Amino acid sequence: MNVESPTALAIAQEKPASLGADFSWMFVGNAIYAGGQFVTLMLLAKLVRPEMVGQYALGLALVYPVMLFTNLQLRAVLISNSHQHAVFGHYLGLRLLTTSLALAIVFAITQILSYDRNLTTVVLMVGVAYGVETISDVYYARLQLHDRMAEISKSLIARSLLSVLSLVFATYVSRSVLWGIAGVALARGVILFSYDMGGRTQGLTAQSKWFSRSEPLTPRFDFAVQRKVLWVSLPLGVVMLLGCLNSSIPNFFIKSALGDRSVGVFAAIGLVVSIGNMAVVSLGQSAFTRLARSYAAGNLAVFWSLLGKLLALGMAIGLCGMLVSKLAGREILTMVFRPEYAQRADLLPWIMVAGGVSFMAQFLGFGMTAANLYKPQIGLNAASILSLFLTCYWLVPQRGLLGAVFAMLVATIVQLAGSIIVLLRGVQLQTRLYTQRAEPA
Structure with missing residues (x-):
């Protein structure tokens, strides 16, 4: 370009x-x-x-x-x-x-x-x-x-x-x-x-x-050029809109089944994940240009190596968060919020597990966008939202806030697994294209 x-x-x-x-x-x-x-x-x-x-x-x-x-x-x-x-x-x-x-x-x-x-x-x-x-x-x-x-x-x-x-x-x-x-x-x-x-x-x-x-x-x-850019980027706009829904669906079911107070507790405890998420976004933004350049140049070894390192970091951030929340979750919630939030310290380790899976899925999202795999992300996000909706519908009335956390975990696993499939197929197609170009006519 x-x-x-x-x-x-x-x-x-x-x-x-x-x-x-x-x-x-x-x-x-x-x-x-x-x-x-x-x-x-x-x-x-x-x-x-x-x-x-x-x-x-x-x-x-x-x-x-x-x-x-x-x-x-x-x-x-x-x-x-x-x-x-x-x-x-x-x-x-x-x-x-x-x-x-x-x-x-x-x-x-x-x-x-x-x-x-x-x-x-x-x-x-x-x-x-x-x-x-x-x-x-x-x-x-x-x-x-x-x-x-x-x-x-x-x-x-x-x-x-x-x-x-x-x-x-x-x-x-x-x-x-x-x-x-x-x-x-x-x-x-x-x-x-x-x-x-x-x-x-x-x-x-x-x-x-x-x-x-x-x-x-x-x-x-230049409306001819910008119309083409719009058509290319429109799927990503839809993906971002679907991502907005992902964060609001659990709150809807919690409010319906448990009331406003439970929504506040769930939202406050969920904020702890934002610390790890901030690191994930910063790493993803920093690595994105390198991912895009290596993929566009057909240097897939560099692409996969960098993406693998990011995935390992995402897993490490999630595991560290889970360990800290297991050892000192109650104290952290009491210090950051108020003692009544610490009464649900049992949620925090599971939220960090879901967060760790989400961190890895986010890194794969950076990889898919770097590889220009836009349209498949719409179906992938729709599947994740559907799984979140169904599991919230089933688990929140039965398990309360813990059910909402489990529903988030299921949705992030769907997102992670789907991202792996989309990336593998996209890279296979890219490999075939480079092989065909390299073959003599």
């Missing part, structure tokens, strides 16, 4: 960082970003009435699935060379169009649900704040393509810190969640325009540092 024309752009020649260095940068960036999300909710709860916090939570619940679908995982598609004729500007232009469409869909939903003007404005402002983030994500794709993971991490850190400061200042002065979210949107916009789009950040040496004067960093609109 010609990401930029060689004549229009010169990339500063830097030795690519090691996988360990990339992971370190991404882990720190993702950790601070995740911490910023947590602090945002905590500070809102302290600064405004619960009703306003509820408006913000409702905005997230409405905006997140829509944006996740319309994002189409263009970052992964760009990096994995999925469309040979598209340059960076085409992806940026498409992201601008899909983000605008997402905001229109969000507005339409607020009207269908008959939200009042104040709630509609809050929800739309959440959409704007998230929309700015999606534009940064495309610039992250270009940075990741050129192994500039440190710049991505610096952007995440700056964006998180400035967003929290803006939220606190705007909310404290106005006592309004709307102005607090507007402050977050403004902070994200400042980082986008001043850092993410900057020529120095992007490694440009032959262009002005200002994005508006640098052709490779500006959007392009």
